[in-house]
Amino acid sequence: MKEYDLIIIGGGITGLSTAIAWLKTHPKENNRVLIVEQHSIVGGCVTTFAREGYRFDTAQIIPDISELLDFFGIETVLKKFDDYYARIYIADPVKKNATIFSVPSLKARFIKYLKQLSPDDSRNIDQFFKFLEEMHHELHYLKTEPNFLNILNILIHCPKIIRLRKKTYDQFLRRFNFKNKILYEVLDLFSSFSGLSAERCSALLTASALNTTLEGSYRPVNGFIQFPQIMRKKIESMGGEIRTQAMVKKIIIENNTATAIELSDGTRYHARYIVTTADTKVSLLRLVGIENLKAADKHYAQKADRVAMSPSSFFIHLGIDEALDLKKLGFDCGYNVLTTGGDTFEKMYRAFDKDELLLSDSLFHCGVVCPSLKTGGKPVISIHVVPASVNGWIDLRERDREQYHKKKQNIADHYIRLVEQYMIPGLQQNIRFIDINTPATFARFLNSPTGSNFDMMPVPSNFGMYRLKMRTPIKNLFLPKFSNGIWPSMQAGIQVVDMITGGAIMSGNSRYSVQKKS
Numbered sequence: 001m002k003e004y005d006l007i008i009i010g011g012g013i014t015g016l017s018t019a020i021a022w023l024k025t026h027p028k029e030n031n032r033v034l035i036v037e038q039h040s041i042v043g044g045c046v047t048t049f050a051r052e053g054y055r056f057d058t059a060q061i062i063p064d065i066s067e068l069l070d071f072f073g074i075e076t077v078l079k080k081f082d083d084y085y086a087r088i089y090i091a092d093p094v095k096k097n098a099t100i101f102s103v104p105s106l107k108a109r110f111i112k113y114l115k116q117l118s119p120d121d122s123r124n125i126d127q128f129f130k131f132l133e134e135m136h137h138e139l140h141y142l143k144t145e146p147n148f149l150n151i152l153n154i155l156i157h158c159p160k161i162i163r164l165r166k167k168t169y170d171q172f173l174r175r176f177n178f179k180n181k182i183l184y185e186v187l188d189l190f191s192s193f194s195g196l197s198a199e200r201c202s203a204l205l206t207a208s209a210l211n212t213t214l215e216g217s218y219r220p221v222n223g224f225i226q227f228p229q230i231m232r233k234k235i236e237s238m239g240g241e242i243r244t245q246a247m248v249k250k251i252i253i254e255n256n257t258a259t260a261i262e263l264s265d266g267t268r269y270h271a272r273y274i275v276t277t278a279d280t281k282v283s284l285l286r287l288v289g290i291e292n293l294k295a296a297d298k299h300y301a302q303k304a305d306r307v308a309m310s311p312s313s314f315f316i317h318l319g320i321d322e323a324l325d326l327k328k329l330g331f332d333c334g335y336n337v338l339t340t341g342g343d344t345f346e347k348m349y350r351a352f353d354k355d356e357l358l359l360s361d362s363l364f365h366c367g368v369v370c371p372s373l374k375t376g377g378k379p380v381i382s383i384h385v386v387p388a389s390v391n392g393w394i395d396l397r398e399r400d401r402e403q404y405h406k407k408k409q410n411i412a413d414h415y416i417r418l419v420e421q422y423m424i425p426g427l428q429q430n431i432r433f434i435d436i437n438t439p440a441t442f443a444r445f446l447n448s449p450t451g452s453n454f455d456m457m458p459v460p461s462n463f464g465m466y467r468l469k470m471r472t473p474i475k476n477l478f479l480p481k482f483s484n485g486i487w488p489s490m491q492a493g494i495q496v497v498d499m500i501t502g503g504a505i506m507s508g509n510s511r512y513s514v515q516k517k518s
């Protein structure tokens with residue numbers, strides 16, 4: 001049986017980040033690292049694919065992550081959305097038109113914009129941003145595994161984080177008593193980034209996402225696949241191994257210690273440490289096994305069993321005729337939300353709770369991106385519809401291909417029609433190619449029975465101090481899964497290596513920063 005110092009299950013951004021962080025901290029010894037990835041390419045959720053000359057990305061935008069890119073040695077050209085980075089279309093289904101709000105890059109411009117929208121809320125807006133800034137500063141006191149003194153420090157220095165820890169983003173926004181409800185609509189954009197309605201999403205997560213995107217957002221030229229491709233080369237140049245097309249079936253536990261992994265062909269690899277970045281429930285309930293987990297820690301096992309996973313989605317990718325002038329329609333920005341506003345997103349979640357998908361002309365919410373305008377290539381548009389339940393989709397795809405295709409086409413047609421109605425006149429007649437990802441696609445691609453796009457659902461009870469601990473109760477087994485985003489996944493890779501090495505990279509801080517506080 002081959003022996004490694006570190007085995008990482010999954011070659012997504014978290015796994016790749018973990019490998020580089022480990023190899024950087026172990027340049028001379030203990031540097032036998034293996035990543036095991038089920039697919040033929042690495043990247044997981046972060047991928048770019050080409051069909052009939054059109055190039056599509058799964059990811060759309062990232063904030064300024066230059067510190068992390070430097071840490072991982074990723075040299076790539078990023079293009080910034082300079083003017084405005086996101087737009088919100090609030091649709092009026094009666095009048096059949098939409099009001100557009102364009103969110104400008106740079107904090108000062110955003111504040112000015114909000115004040116122009118609602119001059120009467122000027123003071124509330126200032127208080128809101130003051131709170132965010134102070135909260136952002138408090139993040140530097142957080143430790144991945146705080147000891148007694150750290151907790152005291154956090155209690156003294158992080159009042160805002162403590163206040164928000166159990167709050168949803170909606171509860172957080174309401175603290176500021178904005179008089180003009182338009183401000184709620186605009187600020188709700190950031191819950192769309194979290195993939196969860198404001199009524200459910202952790203205030204800490206969404207406020208942090210807001211803070212990190214304020215200065216603007218970016219896309220890598222040549223697609224997001226650049227990140228995993230460069231990271232893979234880096235790992236191999238540092239002596240790490242990557243085994244693709246290898247599915248981990250089991251994590252071997254002996255005396256409450258993770259000692260090896262077993263692949264579906266029966267091959268076993270031994271390691272001192274195992275880091276799993278597969279879907280959280282799959283990792284803990286299938287690869288480790290609930291009985292092993294219960295034997296180690298009953299409470300952790302219960303939490304793993306009950307943890308809510310994020311929903312799945314539909315992703316409708318369209319190749320568009322060059323004749324359609326998307327730039328003129330203002331699509332050269334990172335993200336657009338088309339919504340009927342108010343509590344629409346929450347209503348979609350209530351339907352999701354019942355395994356239903358709302359297909360309504362009077363209630364809708366989706367994301368629309370047109371990355372080709374920023375980073376080149378033939379024109380493409382992607383429509384992202386969250387939340388969607390996986391139930392019924394896997395079975396239908398296996399049982400009745402024709403029905404499966406009809407059903408997904410029906411959903412795509414509905415959203416294409418809405419996008420045409422409110423955002424892009426003439427869209428339908430200019431579509432030259434269509435590719436539809438369903439929850440079954442995500443379930444298969446991400447090896448997630450729930451087809452979860454963002455791993456654990458970032459509700460307050462799943463987030464921050466309440467999140468399933470990265471150090472699992474199984475000795476030498478770690479689970480650095482963050483709910484949502486490339487930036488947090490890179491952070492998680494550094495955090496887990498910092499944790500295993502007793503603080504070799506950032507002295508136990510939970511956030512990598514060049515000006516780190518110890």
Ligand SMILES: Cc1cc2nc3c(=O)[nH]c(=O)nc-3n(C[C@H](O)[C@H](O)[C@H](O)COP(=O)(O)OP(=O)(O)OC[C@H]3O[C@@H](n4cnc5c(N)ncnc54)[C@H](O)[C@@H]3O)c2cc1C
Nearest residue numbers: 010012013014038044045059060061248278447453485486
């Ligand atoms: C549609 C979509 C759009 C997104 N858009 C953005 C965006 O615009 N900006 C942003 O910052 N973030 C975005 N995200 C989120 C971001 O991509 C993810 O949070 C992040 O990439 C997760 O990385 P990960 O490595 O933790 O997980 P994953 O990417 O899921 O990687 C896990 C890897 O493990 C492999 N694996 C699973 N089980 C096994 C097994 N048993 N054996 C071997 N291999 C296994 C999988 O194949 C996969 O490669 C988006 C996510 C999705 C799904």
